[in-house]
Amino acid sequence: MQSQDNYWLGILLERYTVLVLGVTMKYLGDPEAAKDATQQIFFHVLQTLSRHKITNFKNWLYTVAKNHCLMHIRKNKQTRIEELKEELLNIQSEGVPEGLQTRERLLEQLQSALEQLNAAQKTCISLYYLENHSYQEIVTRTGYNGDQVKSYIQNGKRNLKNYIIKNDPPNG
Incomplete structure (x- = not known):
């Protein structure tokens, strides 16, 4: 030095x-x-x-x-969370009522929706988006095979979207 x-x-x-x-x-x-x-x-x-x-x-x-x-x-955890938020915010163009435009409200509904997922979907969605684990790490941690993990994440995202659309009250 x-x-x-x-x-x-x-x-x-x-x-x-x-x-x-x-x-x-x-x-x-x-x-x-x-x-x-x-x-x-x-x-x-x-x-x-x-x-x-x-x-x-x-x-x-x-x-x-x-x-x-x-x-x-x-940084990566925040990026993954933002990706999930953006995906869910983009469902507005797929028929989400206008009252769901605020991020705060979406996040509240997202938390409720997570609780409605089956255990496997909730685990995989949480590990991937909230804890920043790769598919392979999820396979190792859960014992599910790679196809199951991919399926649970895809179906979990679809179920989150459907829950949010279904449970948005009319007129905000």
């Missing part, structure tokens, strides 16, 4: 590549996402290292990696 020579930082980061890759795999679960995150973390370290006074590099790097992964997970 005193010499401001990135050559030495490169050697240091090389020594901790396995640690960072392990942390990213633990949190992200996907080898490709973990590799990408590791590169992003190292780039971030290169850019910000001079701003920090570091006494234990390994612990600091672990914390940077963990925080990067948690931010990534939050």
Whole structure:
């Protein structure tokens, strides 16, 4: 750090590549996402290292990696939730009454609709959209096969849509 020579930082980061890759795999679960995150973390370290006074590099790097992964997970979870919201908001063009135009109301109905799904559909929809799990992770966690997971998610989305259409009171 005193010499401001990135050559030495490169050697240091090389020594901790396995640690960072392990942390990213633990949190992200996907080898490709973990590799990408590791590169992003190292780039971030290169850019910000001079701003920090570091006494234990390994612990600091672990914390940077963990925080990067948690931010990534939050961002993806929010993206998936937004995708589901948008899909359900787009059903207006398929006959949803005009009174369902507010997002707040849709979210309330979405919560009620989730409670009406059968256990398998509710589990798969929740794991995929709310907990940001891949189909393969859902297969592993639930014991359903891949076709069942896909079917439960597709049928669950259709049932959510039908519930919302059916239970929207006239005139808002």
